[in-house]
Amino acid sequence: MRLAQIQMHVTADKTANLRYAEELLHSVRGADMAILPEMFCCPYDNSCFRAYGEPAGGAAYQMLSRTARELGLWLVGGSLPELEAGRVYNTSFVFDPQGACIARHRKMHLFDIDVEGGQRFRESDTLSPGNDVTLFDTPWGRMGLCICFDLRFEELCRVMALEGARVLLAPAAFNMTTGPAHWELLLRQRAVDNQCFTVGTSPARDESASYVAWGNSMVCDPWGTVLHCCGVGEEVAVTELDMTRIDAVRRQLPILSARRTDVYELRRV
Template identity: 55%
Template sequence: MNKFKVALLQTDVCDDKEKNIENAVRLIERVSKEGADIAVLPEMFCCPYNSSLFRAYGENEGGAAYTAMSKAAKDCGIYVVAGTIPELKDNKVYNTSYVFNRNGIQIAKHRKMHLFDIDIEGGQYFKESDTLTSGGDVTLFDTEFCRIGLAICYDIRFPELSRLMAAEGAEVIIYPGAFNMTTGPAHWELSFRARALDNQVYTIGVAPARDLEAMYHSYGNSIVASPWGNVLSRMDEKEGYIIQEIDLDYVKKIRNELPLLKHIRKDIYKLLKSK
């Protein structure tokens, strides 16, 4: 199959974990009925984006959010990229994205590699490393459509990671994210277009809706960029969803017409993945 549909679920996130999960399930059910093959949720879709809350809202693998997403995938017959969930493991907290297939079986898991520690004068201060532990795996998963790469938010700023995923066969890269009102207007669209263009892949970014009463103000603007670097779909700051068709023949077309991945000078430089 050369085409499939991805639903970007830009959910409101409140301080009630159960309500956040129920809202996510409701939207998964809705987009599955509208023909979506894959549903993607935002970073920390079940938890306010506040590092002081990550442990309190966290769960072991197989917890409430995990189980609900697995069940929704099975009940709706849809792939679910379950945004991210604060994962508790060995007294550590990870920012973790799980992927479930149409039967509700976990087929991938990515722990955010690069932790968001910034201090911008006159702008945003945030330090994820106060609470979170970083992951260390490059994550891809296979579907009947294509191979898909998975990373989380700040991971997109490190082009080596997306290039590794493209080199291992990714034609689409998905990033649950939550850029803020300092970094979002400056770099959100630019980052997704750049990584799409660099690697001739579709890039998909899904963020929470903006809540100005929350401590952290998400930029929203969930987005899909094409292998040519064009923006195909983009939301505003409000809760909602979009369903975007992904045409894999277009990936092949762009890679044939402008074969930059074949022009990499491996005789001069190499990008190596640690064993």
């Protein structure tokens, strides 16, 4: 499977962001699947989420559907602020090569952190959480979808793997505090834990933004090997995923198929 990651700059102009994302997607003709970054059409800022938001079927949704159909591409539409019933969700829509929306993931774990001397952000000031584990089927097997902070929750990733996910896809926007500390570590760890490919796709770094993304979009294989890592600027990267690698690793280290004891008895001495 040829997977394209679109690590793009995101500006304050939503229309320009959509037009640019469409242009970059057209540059990867021949890829089987493409993935955009978290909040690809919107500055990552609480003050912007509602203002830039749209209901399902809005301008961003229509562009993604149309582009998937035109290119015959499986398209993971990064994420965008979705409006529904007065709430705002951080949502990723997935489209098949006919342009049909086949999956929707609303970020379950909102990014509420306060790192002393580093990043402070509270998504919950504006966004509402989703509650669905999101998987979708493709010709290359089942895919699991999460968004950024979701990746930190090993239980969610394990559930997706146990439900058949062979690739874990994560549009994300780690920052200059969490990025250097945990980005590569988490992607490699989830790949090794679940013996699958992991794909983290970030916006390009913009030092002038109110929230500075780490960049470094990355693909890891089921052995934890980094197959590709973008730099910090704009990049369109196409990585070939050898899906037979998953079965080979799972045969050699049968972790997912091993019998597990769910309740451990504590013995007192």
